[in-house]
Amino acid sequence: MSLDYLWQGFGVALLPSNLLIGFIGCFLGTMIGALPAIGPINGIALLLPIAYTSGLPAESTLILLAGIYYGAEYGGRISSILINVPGDAGAVMTAIDGYPMARKGEATKALAISGISSFIGGMLAVLAITFLAPLFGLLAIKFGPAEYFVLMVFAFATLGSMVGHEPVKTLIGCVLGLMLTTIGIDATSGAYRFTFEQPELYDGIEFIILVIGLFSISEVLLMLEHQMKGTLKPLAVSGKYPTLADIRYIWWPSIRATVIGFVVGVLPGTGASVASAVSYTTEKRLNDREGTFGKGDIRGLAAPEAANNAAATGAFVPMLTLGVPGSGTTAVMLGALMLYNIQPGPQLFTEQPKLVGGLIASMYIGNILLLILNLPLVQVFARMLLLPNWILIPGITALSILGVYSAYSSVMSVLLMFGIGVGGYVLRKLGFDMAPIILGFVLGRVMEVNLRNALAISGGEISILFSSALSIILWIMAAAIVILPWLIRRMQVRRAAAVA
Amino acid sequence: MSAPSHLQQRSGRVAAAILILFALIYGYFGATVEYSFSSDPIGPRGFPVALAIALALFGAFYLIRPGEAEAWPERDGRNAALFFLGLAVLCVIGMDHIGFIPAMAILMVGIARLFGATWLLALVSGVAQALLWWALFGPVLGGNLPKGPLGF
Numbered sequence: 001m002s003l004d005y006l007w008q009g010f011g012v013a014l015l016p017s018n019l020l021i022g023f024i025g026c027f028l029g030t031m032i033g034a035l036p037a038i039g040p041i042n043g044i045a046l047l048l049p050i051a052y053t054s055g056l057p058a059e060s061t062l063i064l065l066a067g068i069y070y071g072a073e074y075g076g077r078i079s080s081i082l083i084n085v086p087g088d089a090g091a092v093m094t095a096i097d098g099y100p101m102a103r104k105g106e107a108t109k110a111l112a113i114s115g116i117s118s119f120i121g122g123m124l125a126v127l128a129i130t131f132l133a134p135l136f137g138l139l140a141i142k143f144g145p146a147e148y149f150v151l152m153v154f155a156f157a158t159l160g161s162m163v164g165h166e167p168v169k170t171l172i173g174c175v176l177g178l179m180l181t182t183i184g185i186d187a188t189s190g191a192y193r194f195t196f197e198q199p200e201l202y203d204g205i206e207f208i209i210l211v212i213g214l215f216s217i218s219e220v221l222l223m224l225e226h227q228m229k230g231t232l233k234p235l236a237v238s239g240k241y242p243t244l245a246d247i248r249y250i251w252w253p254s255i256r257a258t259v260i261g262f263v264v265g266v267l268p269g270t271g272a273s274v275a276s277a278v279s280y281t282t283e284k285r286l287n288d289r290e291g292t293f294g295k296g297d298i299r300g301l302a303a304p305e306a307a308n309n310a311a312a313t314g315a316f317v318p319m320l321t322l323g324v325p326g327s328g329t330t331a332v333m334l335g336a337l338m339l340y341n342i343q344p345g346p347q348l349f350t351e352q353p354k355l356v357g358g359l360i361a362s363m364y365i366g367n368i369l370l371l372i373l374n375l376p377l378v379q380v381f382a383r384m385l386l387l388p389n390w391i392l393i394p395g396i397t398a399l400s401i402l403g404v405y406s407a408y409s410s411v412m413s414v415l416l417m418f419g420i421g422v423g424g425y426v427l428r429k430l431g432f433d434m435a436p437i438i439l440g441f442v443l444g445r446v447m448e449v450n451l452r453n454a455l456a457i458s459g460g461e462i463s464i465l466f467s468s469a470l471s472i473i474l475w476i477m478a479a480a481i482v483i484l485p486w487l488i489r490r491m492q493v494r495r496a497a498a499v500a
Numbered sequence: 501m502s503a504p505s506h507l508q509q510r511s512g513r514v515a516a517a518i519l520i521l522f523a524l525i526y527g528y529f530g531a532t533v534e535y536s537f538s539s540d541p542i543g544p545r546g547f548p549v550a551l552a553i554a555l556a557l558f559g560a561f562y563l564i565r566p567g568e569a570e571a572w573p574e575r576d577g578r579n580a581a582l583f584f585l586g587l588a589v590l591c592v593i594g595m596d597h598i599g600f601i602p603a604m605a606i607l608m609v610g611i612a613r614l615f616g617a618t619w620l621l622a623l624v625s626g627v628a629q630a631l632l633w634w635a636l637f638g639p640v641l642g643g644n645l646p647k648g649p650l651g652f
Contacts, residue, residue: 050641053641053643054641054642166567166568168558168561168562168565168567169562169567171554171558172519172555172558172559172562175551175554175555175558176555178551179526179548179551179555182530182547182548182551186533186535186544188538188539188540188544189535189537189538189539189543189544190535191533191534191535191538191543191544192533192534193530193533193544193548194526194529194530194548220584221581221584221585224577224580224581224584224614225573225577225580225581226577388615388616388617389615389616390611390612390613390614390615390616390617390621390622390625391612391625391629393611393612393614393615394607394608394611394612394625394626394629395629397588397607397608397611398604398607398608398629398630398633399633401588401592401604402633402637402643405595405643405645406637406641406643406645409644411592411593411595411596414592415589415592415593418585418588418589418592422585425581426515429511429569429570429572430511430512430515430569430570431512431567431568431569431570448547451542451547452540452542452546452547453540455540455541455542456539456540456541459541460541460542
C-alpha cells in the first residue's frame, strides 16, 4: 500500500494559503463549538457560500469546512466545563466531570486535560484514516452504474436504521431530500420536471439555499421561541495546569475512548454524541472504584473528549473511502464538493487524490494547531460565552442572507431560503432530523442517473442490480444493517421478559 | 419522556396527511412530465413516481403512528417568529430599493430588540453590524451588494 497520496497531500496542505485557511477553520470551529447557540453544521453552512463565492479551490474549501467540524469538538468542551451547558451535541458528557472541576477552582486543569485528550483522540483517528483510505480506494474500479445505485441504497439503509427512535421520520426525510433533486431539467432526457415554467427552477434547488435554510434559519426560529435574553455567567478560568502525572493518568482512558469513538464515528448515522456517551460509561464501569466519576474525575473528562474528536474524524471514513456521507455534517461537505462538480462515490479517492490527501494532511496540522490554540488561548474562547444573543443572532441572520445573496445575486433565492427555513422549523418541531433530507439531496441525482444508466445497459432488465458479487454484498449489508438492530432489540426484550 | 399529548399527536397526524397529499400531487406531476425521447427504459417519470409512492407509503405509517412532536410555541414566541420573518422579508426585498446598508441595519436592530437589547444597544450594534457585513462582503470579498439612492 502506498502512502504517496499523503505526501502529495502535505504538499497541498502546507501551501501558505491552505495553512492560513486551515488555521481560520480551526479557530472559527473552536469558537462555534464554544457557543451553545450554534453547532458545527451551522458554522459549515454559513461559511460554505463565502468559501465558494470567493473562488477558493475545492481542496481549500474542504480544509476550511473540515477544520470547522473537528475544531468545534475542541470548542464544545469550553461551555460544558465553564457553564455546564454543552457547546454542541458531542460535549454533553464533558460537563459531567468537567463542570464539578471548574466549581472546585480547577477550570484551567479541566480545560487543559480536555484539550490534550481531544488532541489524542483527533490525532490517532487521523492516523487510522491515513491507512484505511487507500484500502477502500482499491474497490472503486469495481463500481459500475448498478453497484453505484446499490451503494446509495446502502447509504440510506444505514441512516434509516441508526438515526433516532422514529425511523419512519428518517425515511420521510430521505424521500423529501430525493424529491428536491428531481426539480429542474432532467439530464438524461432534457425533460422539464416540476419547473412550472419558472426559469429560476430550471437548474433545480441550489444546495447552498437548502443548507442555510434548513440549518441556520430554522435554528434562529427555534431560538426565537425561547428568546434567551441576557448572557450566561461562566466560571472563572483559574487554578493550575495539569502535571505530567495527570497526563499519564488519562493516557489509557483516552486511548480506549479513541478506539470507541473512531469505530462509532465510522458507522453511518451515529456521531460524536453517541461516541462520547459510550466511552464515558465504559470508563465509569471500568475505573470508578472510589465513586469519583461525576464529581470531577479527570478520566471522566478525558474519555468523552477523546471520543468525540475521534468520532468527528471517523465520520470522514465513509465519505473519503466510499464517497457517501456518514453524517449530516459530511453530507454537507460532500454537497459542497458537488458545487465544484466533484461527484460523490468511491472514485473520489482515486480521481481526487490531491483533495483527499490534502484534507487528511490538513487534519494532522489542524490538530496540532488546535492543541496550541486551545492551551494558552482558552481564555479568549471562554470570553466568547459572554457574547449576547442580541449580537449573535443578527449576525447569523446577516451571514445567511449574504451567503445566499452573494452566491446567486438574487432576492428570490434569499426569499426561498427563508421559505425552506420555515419548512425546516416545522419539520424539526415535528421531530424530524435535517440530516436525512441533506443526505437525500446530495445522493439523489447520482442515485437516479446510475439507476437509469444501469437499466439502459441491461435493456430494462432489473436483474442487473443483483448481477455482480459486489452489488450482492452491498444488498446483504444494507439488509443486515436494517434487520440486525431490530433483531437485537427484540432479543433483548425477550430476554428481559424471560428474566422478569 | 411523557406520553405524547393529544395535541402533539394531532400535529403529527396533520403533517402526515399533508405529506400524503403532497405525494399525490407530486406523483401526478411526475407521471405527466412531457418528454419526446429518453435513452433509458425508465425515462424522466419513473424516479419521481417511485418517490411519490414511497412518500405516500411512509406517510401512511406516520399517520397511523404519529409519534412524538414538540408543542408549538405560545403566543409570544409565535409573534416573535412572525415579526422576524416579516421584517426579514421586507428588508430583503427592500435592499434593492433603499440599499443594502440601511435595509440590513433595520433588520439587525429589529432582531437585536427581539433578543432583549435596549434600543440604544440595538441601534449601535445593528448599525455597526450592517457596516461590518457590508465591508466584508462588498469591498473585502469583492461582492456586488445592492445600492440605494444614496449610493450604499
